[in-house]
Amino acid sequence: MSKFSKGKKRKDPAISTAALPDIVFMLLFFFMVTTVFKEKESNKLEIDKVAIKETIDLEKNIKAAYFWIGRVPGTTDDFRVQLDDDLVNDYSEIKDYLVKLKKNPEFSQVWNNRFFNVFKVDQKTEMRVVRKVHDELKEAEAFKVVYSVNREK
Amino acid sequence: MWLLQVGLEAHFSNILENNMAKREIEEINAGSMADIAFLLLIFFLITTTMNLPQVQEERLPQKSEVEFLLNERNVLQIMANKNDKIGIEGEFAELEDIKEAVKEFYVHPEGTPNQPNYDTLVTTERCQKRLDNLQIALAAYPDAAVYKIDEGIWSRRLDACNALIDAGKKGEFQVLPANATVSIQMDNSTKYITYMKVLDQIMQGLNELRDEYSKENFGVPFSKLNDKVESDKRKIVAIRQVYPKKIMKEKNRSVQ
Numbered sequence: 001m002s003k004f005s006k007g008k009k010r011k012d013p014a015i016s017t018a019a020l021p022d023i024v025f026m027l028l029f030f031f032m033v034t035t036v037f038k039e040k041e042s043n044k045l046e047i048d049k050v051a052i053k054e055t056i057d058l059e060k061n062i063k064a065a066y067f068w069i070g071r072v073p074g075t076t077d078d079f080r081v082q083l084d085d086d087l088v089n090d091y092s093e094i095k096d097y098l099v100k101l102k103k104n105p106e107f108s109q110v111w112n113n114r115f116f117n118v119f120k121v122d123q124k125t126e127m128r129v130v131r132k133v134h135d136e137l138k139e140a141e142a143f144k145v146v147y148s149v150n151r152e153k
Numbered sequence: 154m155w156l157l158q159v160g161l162e163a164h165f166s167n168i169l170e171n172n173m174a175k176r177e178i179e180e181i182n183a184g185s186m187a188d189i190a191f192l193l194l195i196f197f198l199i200t201t202t203m204n205l206p207q208v209q210e211e212r213l214p215q216k217s218e219v220e221f222l223l224n225e226r227n228v229l230q231i232m233a234n235k236n237d238k239i240g241i242e243g244e245f246a247e248l249e250d251i252k253e254a255v256k257e258f259y260v261h262p263e264g265t266p267n268q269p270n271y272d273t274l275v276t277t278e279r280c281q282k283r284l285d286n287l288q289i290a291l292a293a294y295p296d297a298a299v300y301k302i303d304e305g306i307w308s309r310r311l312d313a314c315n316a317l318i319d320a321g322k323k324g325e326f327q328v329l330p331a332n333a334t335v336s337i338q339m340d341n342s343t344k345y346i347t348y349m350k351v352l353d354q355i356m357q358g359l360n361e362l363r364d365e366y367s368k369e370n371f372g373v374p375f376s377k378l379n380d381k382v383e384s385d386k387r388k389i390v391a392i393r394q395v396y397p398k399k400i401m402k403e404k405n406r407s408v409q
Contacts, residue, residue, distance in 0.1 A: 013180050022190040029194055050346050052353035054360055055207035069345075118208075123346035127339045130348075138216040146208040147349065 042120065045070035045082050050123045051150040058146060063107050063115045065098065065142070069129055070122035079122065079129045091132050098140035111142070120148045209352055214402070227269045227333040229258040231351060235342035239351070242267070248350055255335060255358030259396055269333040276325040277318070280311035306331075313391035320388075322370050326395045338403045355400060363392050 041047075047070040068082040081088040083097055101107050107115060117137055121130060137145065231251060232240040239246050241254050261268045273279065287304045294300065314324035335355055339348055363375035371378075371388050378385040 013178055016180060019190070026190040026194045050349040052209060052349055054353050054356035055209060057205040058208045060205070121345050123344065123349075125345040126341065127343045127345060127348060128341040130345060131341070134213055138213055143213045143215075144210075145213055146210045149207055149209050149349065151207045 040066055042068040042070065042082050044068075044072065044087055045080060045122075046073040047120050047122045048124070049120065049148065049150050051152040053152045055149055055151045058116075058118075058148075059114070061114070063110050064118045065101065065116075066118050066120070067094075067133060068120045069125050069133070079125045081129065081133060091136055094133060094136035095139045098137070098142050102140070102142075115142065115144060117142055117145045118148055119145060209349060209356075211352070211400075223332055223334070224269075226267050227330060229254060229335045230338065231335065231355075232338045233340065233343045233347045233351060235340040237344055237347045239347075248354060251351060251354035252358040252361070255355050256362055258333075258335065259329065259359070259362055269329050271327045272330045274325055275310050275314065275328055277311065277314045280307050280314060283307045284311065309390065310394055312387070313394035316387045316391035317370060320371050328395070328397075329399075334399045334401045336401045336403055352400070356398075359396055359398060362396050366395060367392055 045068050047068055066084055069079055070082075071077060071079055081091075081094070083094055088094060102111060119130075119133075134145070137143070230240075230242055231254075232243075234240070239248055239251065241250060246254075258268065263271055284304065284307050287300055287307065291297070291300050291304065310328075313326070317326070318324040337348075337351060337355075360375060367373060367375040367378065367388065373388075375389070375392055378389050380386050380389055
């Protein structure tokens, strides 16, 4: 009846762990390569993005100012603009913000080629709001605008 | 008898060996594990495509109060009113019609009514002559911005001609006059989605023309050219000279 007979007791050899670092590194590399950092999302506004066919990739390693235009969730008020972290109360704040940004040497060096104004706009927004922001950008001489969109299949 | 003994011994030793094998598991050789790992790594490296954020770009114009007077035939006017209805050249139209209108604006037989007349044919000799003249002009007026802009335009055109010649084609192409442009006019109450869709339609039309032209001259569609490769980049620049993106946004006004 004894299944655990003394005679058959044997010692398993240790499994070699030499290949473990390889596997771990492989996984690491895989995730390093495939990970794309999640796009910055607005925490204050509700944004339903537009889907279009002809899109281009946003360049990497850019300096950018982020604009969100949409409604505060749960309300039907006017469309509001969020610039980086805060809601804009008066449009002239945008110009002040950009002028301040331009004084930073990190930004001023790339102002004309690698500085982008990234717009994430709700599809129901009226053009008047977008225009007012554009006017402020022109005042601050920040001319490059990209609209973040979804790609339509 | 002796033979039997040998036979028996062989038999017993076989049994003995079998028992031994069961007791000791041979260590698996892990030397090739790294190879397998690298193989997988390389496979994923190659097959994984990165998902970059997708955008539509636009360059805002300089702030200016100067009013441009444009010849009506040189402008393709696209409008959207406050109810998001589209108009092309003053007539109501569907969103999908924009693409064809844009294609016709860029490519049409010479002398078609209400379409721009082509500028003179761009050739290597003409570019060279123009650049020589501009050099003389710039020597006299080194600060004249107009000449500098012109110099940029013509040197890019010369590059485009050379790229065509290198591909074994005739180094010449037709261009629209400098002031020919697609004009977008949106009402203040037009929805942002309409604006994006209109821009999308214009780019679709333009990119279809670029694809055709690229296939004809370089054997590859425009969308398959990679701007990270030097030889491809030259082609992209050349095609952009032939079919430039020309979009003008008109000032706020109420569109009926």
